[in-house]
Amino acid sequence: MSLTIKSHFAYPTYLSFTTKPSRFTGYNTKIRPNSIYHFNPLKLTYYQPKKMQAPVQYSPAPVIKSSLIEPDGGALVDLVVPEGERGAKTIEAESLPKVRLTKIDVEWVHVISEGWANPLKGFMREDEYLQSLHFNSLRLKDGSIVNMSLPIVLAIDDETKERIGSSSHVGLAGPDGDLIAILRSIEIYKHNKEERIARTWGTTAPGLPYVEEVIIPAGNCLIGGDLEVLKPVKYNDGLDHYRLSPKQLRKEFDRRNADAVFAFQLRNPVHNGHALLMNDTRRRLLEMGFKNPILLLHPLGGFTKADDVPLDVRMEQHSKVFPIIPSV
C-alpha cells in the first residue's frame, strides 16, 4: 500500500489545473509520446450521450454546487499571515528558538497552510497524532469525525529539543535558513517510529521509501503546534503558477459555474486507462443530470517513487494532452 493511496488529500501537493469545458467538448486528439513515457499513443475520446436514449432518472434530482461542499471540519484553513502583519511576525520569528526543516517538512507546511489537510491548523500534537494512528480520523469538538489517515508531524532531534527549552513558540526555517513560519503553543512528544510505521503501513518490512528516507533518519521527538506561515510557500521551479490553493480552486469552479467537480489524482503521465476513467466519469455525471461537470486533474509532485517520470516532464505531457488554464 502506498502512502498516496491511503491519503485522502494531495499528499505533497504540487499542481492543480482544470480542463476548459468549451474546448473539452468533442475533444479528440492523438499524440505520439516520447519513449520516456512507456505507454501507447493517447486517444482521448469525448462521450456523446445518445440523443434518443432517455436519461437515467434519479429521485430526488441531485442539486449540488461545488462551492456548497464544505471542507472537512467546516471553514477552509488558511494559515498564511496577512501581508500587513508579515513584518512584525518575521521579527518575532527571528527572536524565537529555531527548528530547521527538511525539504519534505516544507512541503507539509505548504499542505497544512492552504487547508489541504483541513481542519488541521498545524503539525499534529500528540492527541491528534494518536487519533490519526489509531482511528485514521480526528474527532472534532462538535463530535463529528473527519478522515485523517496519515500523521502529519514534524520531527526534531534531541539537540533541537534542548535548544527550544521552555519556549512556547518556535520559528521554522527552511533548508536554506530562511524563516518560513511560527509554530505556536508547541507540544513536544516521543516519536515512536516503529509504532508509527507499523500502524501506517501495516508492516515493518524494509524497503518502504518514505520510511527509509524520511522516518528512520528523523529525530526522536515530534513537535506539534499551531502554524502561522509568513508567506505562501513557493518552489521557484517554473511550475508555481500551476499550484492553485483550495481557495483558488473553489473560486475557479464557481467562476465556471461548475455544478460538479470530479478529481483525478495521478503520479504518472496520462495514459489510455486514465482517459477512459475520466471520460466515463464525465458521462455518468451528465447522465445523473449535472450540466457542467469540471475535471480537476491533480498530478502529484513532491515525494514520488525514484523511478517515476519527473514532474516537469509530466507537466509538459499534460500540457500537450489537455488545454491548460494556468490560473495564477
Add this chain to the structure above:
Amino acid sequence: MSLTIKSHFAYPTYLSFTTKPSRFTGYNTKIRPNSIYHFNPLKLTYYQPKKMQAPVQYSPAPVIKSSLIEPDGGALVDLVVPEGERGAKTIEAESLPKVRLTKIDVEWVHVISEGWANPLKGFMREDEYLQSLHFNSLRLKDGSIVNMSLPIVLAIDDETKERIGSSSHVGLAGPDGDLIAILRSIEIYKHNKEERIARTWGTTAPGLPYVEEVIIPAGNCLIGGDLEVLKPVKYNDGLDHYRLSPKQLRKEFDRRNADAVFAFQLRNPVHNGHALLMNDTRRRLLEMGFKNPILLLHPLGGFTKADDVPLDVRMEQHSKVFPIIPSV
C-alpha cells in the same frame, strides 16, 4: 500495549460479580494473603462523606439509570437459539461442512454470542475486519460509529477452506468435536497476519504471546458470518455460576435499583491500589449525587499471561475479600 488494555469489552470473558451494597457500606476487612499473591495485606476502607460538607452541585443533576444505557449499536445481541429450535438447528449443523474451533475460538464464540462485542453478530467479515484494523471502529448502517479496536475473527486452514467448498453455511465444532454453533452466509478472505499484527499492536517484534501462540500458528484464511449458537457456552470448571451475561447483569443492576454502575476489570488478585481506585470512584459518584452506585468487579479469565495467578485462585481470593453474589 496489551490486548486487554486496548479492548473495550471483557476480552475472554469469564466472570462477573457484584458487591452487595448493604454489606459493602462501612466495609472494612483485613486478610493476610497466601504468598502466591505478592502483595501486602488488603485493607478496603469505605469512604464516609463528611456530613457537614455541602455536596458538590452539578447542574443539571445527572439522572442516569443503569438500564437506560444502551448497548453499543442499540439492541443487546443474543445469539443463542431458543430451546425449542435447538434440535432442528443441531440436525442442520450436522449436515453442514464443519470447522473445528480451538479453545480460544470457543471463548470468542462466547464473547460474541452474549453481546459482549455488541453490535457484532458473528465473526467479522472482511468489511468489518478492515474497519476494525484501520479505524478501530465500526460504522453502522445509521452512520453512527462504535469502538471495535480488536478484530474478532475466525481463522481456518487451506484444507478446511477446500472442504467448505461452495457451502453458504458451516457448523462450528469445539475442540472435542461437539457442535456448538452455525456460521451463516459465510465469507472467506485472506488472513494477512503481518498486517493484522502490525496494525493491532503497532509492532511486529517477537515475544507477543497472543501473536506467537494464536495468530502465527493460525490458518491463512479468515471466515466471517452470522453466528447462531446452539446452547450457552459453559466451561464446567466450577466457575460457570460467576459468568453472568450482559443481559443477566443488566437485570441484576435493575433489581438492585442501581443508579450508576462502575466497572473494574482486572487480571490479578485485588490489591491495595485496586481498592483505592474502587473506593475513590464510589466516593466521587456519591459526591456527584448518585444514590446507589454498584461496583461490577470483572476478573479476566481465558488468555492471560503465562505467569498470572490462575483464575480459580483469584476467584478464591476475591471471594474472601468481597461478599459475593453468585447470581446464576
